[in-house]
Amino acid sequence: MKIKPNPVWFLVSMISCAALLLFAGGFVLGVKEVLSPPDAPAVPATTSKQEPTRVTVGNGLLVGLGDSLTRGTGDLSGKGYIGYVRDALEKQTRHPVGLVNLAVKGQTSTQLAQQTDEPRVRQLVRSASWITFTIGGNDLFRGSGGPERINTDASEQALRLYERNLRHILDNIRKHNPNAPVFVFGLYNPFGDLAGKDQTSRLIWEWNNTLQRVANQYPRVVVVPTFDLFQLNPGRYLYTDHFHPNSDGYRLMAQRLIQVMNPSSGGDTHAQ
Numbered sequence: 001m002k003i004k005p006n007p008v009w010f011l012v013s014m015i016s017c018a019a020l021l022l023f024a025g026g027f028v029l030g031v032k033e034v035l036s037p038p039d040a041p042a043v044p045a046t047t048s049k050q051e052p053t054r055v056t057v058g059n060g061l062l063v064g065l066g067d068s069l070t071r072g073t074g075d076l077s078g079k080g081y082i083g084y085v086r087d088a089l090e091k092q093t094r095h096p097v098g099l100v101n102l103a104v105k106g107q108t109s110t111q112l113a114q115q116t117d118e119p120r121v122r123q124l125v126r127s128a129s130w131i132t133f134t135i136g137g138n139d140l141f142r143g144s145g146g147p148e149r150i151n152t153d154a155s156e157q158a159l160r161l162y163e164r165n166l167r168h169i170l171d172n173i174r175k176h177n178p179n180a181p182v183f184v185f186g187l188y189n190p191f192g193d194l195a196g197k198d199q200t201s202r203l204i205w206e207w208n209n210t211l212q213r214v215a216n217q218y219p220r221v222v223v224v225p226t227f228d229l230f231q232l233n234p235g236r237y238l239y240t241d242h243f244h245p246n247s248d249g250y251r252l253m254a255q256r257l258i259q260v261m262n263p264s265s266g267g268d269t270h271a272q
Helices: 007-035 080-093 109-115 119-127 137-143 152-176 197-215 247-261
Strands: 061-066 098-101 130-134 182-185 221-224
Touching (some): 061 109, 061 119, 080 247, 137 152, 152 182, 182 247
Parallel strands (some): 061 098
C-alpha cells in the first residue's frame, strides 16, 4: 500500500529546517562579533567627499584625531570625552556644534602622522574650529615591551620616533589650519596600582615632558594633562580592561578639556 505524505508534517519539517538554519547563522555571527567585536564609533565619521567643503569654521566644528581614547573605547554610552565636550559646547553656546571623530582604535603616532597626510583629513582639519587628539599610549606600551618587562633602550627609541611623528602631525595641522586651537591630551598611567608603577610612571613622565616641549614650539597648541586624574585611584576611573577610561574617566577628561577651552565654564559636562 502506498502511503501518501502528510502535508502538515511536511510543512512542519520545512519550518523546522529553516529555523535551524537561521539559528545556526545567528550563532556564527554572534560568535564572530564576540571574538572580533567591531569598534563602535563614538560618532559617525564623515564619508562623503563633498561634505567637508560645506563645513566652515563659523559653524563650530570639533575634529577628533588619534587613538582609542578619542574613539571613546570603554565608555558604554559611546560618547567618550569628545562627545561630552561637544554636549558642553552646545549647552554653553546654545547652538549646534559639528563633530567629526577620525580617531582609530589602536592607532600609533606613525599611523596618525600618515592619516594627517590624507586629503580628506586635511580638508576637515582646515574646516575645524577646535582640534583635539590623543596619541602615544600605543607607542609607549608596545615599544617598551609592556608594563611588566620594560625595555629601556626600546622605550627611548620609541620616544624618538614619537617626537618626530608629533612634529609631523602638528606641522600638518598648523599648515592647513593656523588658527584653530589644538588640544593634545597627555598620557596617564593605567598601571598605577600594579607592581612596577614607579618605573611606568617615570616613563610616562618622560613622554609627557617630550609632548609638552614639542607642543610649546607651535602656536595655539595646548597640552591637557591627565596623569593626575588617574594617579590616586585608577581602578575607579578605568574600564574593565584596566587600560581605557570608563564613563566616569572620560567625563573627567572632558571636564579638564572644557576648563582649558573656556576657563569660566567650570568644566560642566552634564549636557545630554
